[in-house]
Amino acid sequence: MTFSELLLIITGIAATIGAYLLARYVQGRYPSFHPILISAGLLIAVIIAADIPLEAYSAGGEWLSMLLGPATVALGVPIYKHREQIAKQLKPIIISIVCGSTLGIVSVAFMLWLLTDSQAIILSMLPKSVSSPISIEITKVLQGVPELAAVFSVCTGLFGSVFGITILHKFGFRDDMSIGLAMGTAAHGIGTARCLANSEEQGSFSGLAMGLAGVITSILFVPIYMWLIP
Amino acid sequence: MYGLLGFFILALFHLVGVWLQHNGNIPLPGNVIGLLLFLAALYMRIVRLEWVEQAAQFLLKHMLLFFIPYVVGIIAFAPLLGEHWFSILVGIGGSTTAVLLTTAWSARRWKSQPLMDATQAQQSFSSPTNKREERML
Numbered sequence: 001m002t003f004s005e006l007l008l009i010i011t012g013i014a015a016t017i018g019a020y021l022l023a024r025y026v027q028g029r030y031p032s033f034h035p036i037l038i039s040a041g042l043l044i045a046v047i048i049a050a051d052i053p054l055e056a057y058s059a060g061g062e063w064l065s066m067l068l069g070p071a072t073v074a075l076g077v078p079i080y081k082h083r084e085q086i087a088k089q090l091k092p093i094i095i096s097i098v099c100g101s102t103l104g105i106v107s108v109a110f111m112l113w114l115l116t117d118s119q120a121i122i123l124s125m126l127p128k129s130v131s132s133p134i135s136i137e138i139t140k141v142l143q144g145v146p147e148l149a150a151v152f153s154v155c156t157g158l159f160g161s162v163f164g165i166t167i168l169h170k171f172g173f174r175d176d177m178s179i180g181l182a183m184g185t186a187a188h189g190i191g192t193a194r195c196l197a198n199s200e201e202q203g204s205f206s207g208l209a210m211g212l213a214g215v216i217t218s219i220l221f222v223p224i225y226m227w228l229i230p
Numbered sequence: 231m232y233g234l235l236g237f238f239i240l241a242l243f244h245l246v247g248v249w250l251q252h253n254g255n256i257p258l259p260g261n262v263i264g265l266l267l268f269l270a271a272l273y274m275r276i277v278r279l280e281w282v283e284q285a286a287q288f289l290l291k292h293m294l295l296f297f298i299p300y301v302v303g304i305i306a307f308a309p310l311l312g313e314h315w316f317s318i319l320v321g322i323g324g325s326t327t328a329v330l331l332t333t334a335w336s337a338r339r340w341k342s343q344p345l346m347d348a349t350q351a352q353q354s355f356s357s358p359t360n361k362r363e364e365r366m367l
Contacts, residue, residue, distance in 0.1 A: 016295070016298050016299060017295065019298070020292075020294070020295045020298060035294055036294050036297060036298060036301060039298050040298050040301035040302050043298065043302050044302055044305055047302070047305070048305070054302075054303065054305060054306050057299075057302065058299065058302075058303065061298070061299030061302065061303075062299065064295065064296055064298070064299055065296050065297070065299045065300060067289065067296050068261065068293075068296040068297070069241075069244035069247075069248070069260065069261045069264065070237065070240040070241045070243075070244050070289060071240075071289040071290060071293050071296055072244070072261035072262065072264070072265055073240045073243045073244050073247070073261060073264040073265050073268045074240050074282070074285065074286035074289045074290055075265055075290065076265050076268040076269045076272055076286075077272075077279070077282055077283060077286035077287070077290075078286075078290070079269060080269060080272040080273070080279065081279070083273075088342065089341060089342060091340055091342065092336070092337045092338075092339070092340035092341045092342065093337070095336055095337075095340050096332075096333045096334075096335075096336040096337035096340070097333065099332050099333065099336045100329045100330075100332050100333030100336070101329075103325075103328055103329055103332045104325060104326075104328075104329045107324065107325040107328045107329070108321055108325045111317075111320060111321050111324055111325060112317060112321050115316070115317035115320060115321065116314060116317040118314065121314055121317070121318070125318075125321055125322070128322060128325070129325075129326070129329055131259070132300070133259030133260070133261065133262075134258065134259050134262070137259070147307070148307065148310070150300075151303075151304055151307050151311070152318075152322065154297070154300045154301055154303075154304060155304065155318070155322050156322050156325075156326055157297070158301060159322055159323055159326050160326050160330065161294075163327075164326075164330055167327055167330055167331070168330060168331075168334055171331055171334070173334040173335075173338065175338070177337055177341065178333075178334040178335075178337045178338050178341075179334065181333050181334065181337045182329070182330045182331070182333040182334035182337070183330070185329060185333045186326050186329035186330045186333065187326065187330075189293070189297065190294070190297050192293070193290075193293035193294045193297065194294070196290050196291070196293060197294075203290065209333070211262055211265055211266070214258060214259070214262050215258065215262070218258060
């Protein structure tokens with residue numbers, strides 16, 4: 001690693017943390033702004049305005065997203081802390097995640113079948129409700145475009161994280177269990193991160209739903225593989 | 231005191247998860263395998279809660295930070311997304327809203343009431359004083 005590469009990495013990390021801190025500060029004063037929209041929007045604006053190649057930013061950014069692995073493992077702590085409550089509600093947890101995950105695949109297939117004729121987009125968007133590492137693997141087997149699947153997963157998480165709680169509140173869902181399970185099933189890690197900002201209990205249900213939805217969605221795709229690939 | 235030990239344990243479980251994903255042919259991402267193993271270790275008291283709690287709290291509090299590079303990375307696909315923006319927006323927005331509402335609705339529909347409430351309800355049903363109150367209402 002040369003000195004200039006090292007400098008690039010440090011700059012990328014520092015810029016991301018700086019944008020994040022600024023976004024948290026703005027959110028503190030205006031709670032309706034979502035921190036990820038502010039920080040990512042700011043970074044994108046700088047990258048486009050200064051004509052910085054994306055690879056130059058990603059060199060540092062990748063180091064930060066590596067912490068996502070230990071952070072996902074850390075979800076075990078709130079899940080373990082609320083284990084008794086989770087054990088008591090195991091039936092609604094399983095039923096709701098299976099219903100949500102199934103509808104996630106079916107609704108995308110139906111809507112895109114009406115809207116577009118691009119096979120690549122349809123196949124890559126089918127597993128959009130699970131986090132990108134899972135959606136990438138599923139899309140590879142479906143012979144879609146893995147990079148596109150990752151982008152759709154992030155877009156889905158972003159949509160759920162930004163609008164999810166507002167939508168659920170509008171339809172009268174206010175308890176931590178319903179909100180947590182819905183956010184984790186629909187918007188995986190980004191939705192879970194949003195729930196954790198609300199309450200630890202909501203975050204634990206969301207983290208559990210995220211993990212289970214990943215497992216359940218992977219299983220749901222097995223018959224689809226058999227149908228698509230004879 | 232336990233902060234650094236916690237980071238070490240979490241990173242270790244992630245590492246084992248990634249290793250198992252690549253060498254065990256498990257159709258799940260390494261971080262989810264790591265999470266499942268970590269939960270098992272907590273249940274079996276191999277890992278104690280106080281060792282990891284501080285580190286976990288820090289990572290979870292700032293979890294959104296780790297997603298920022300992924301969101302910024304979307305701009306690499308800007309031309310394709312711009313070309314199909316309508317179907318992508320409707321597909322993602324519509325389907326995510328449907329998943330949110332279905333999951334929340336079915337969670338509430340099948341939510342089991344706490345045991346305490348059930349016995350209390352039965353007691354109030356059979357006790358004559360409450361019956362009288364009910365009639366008065």
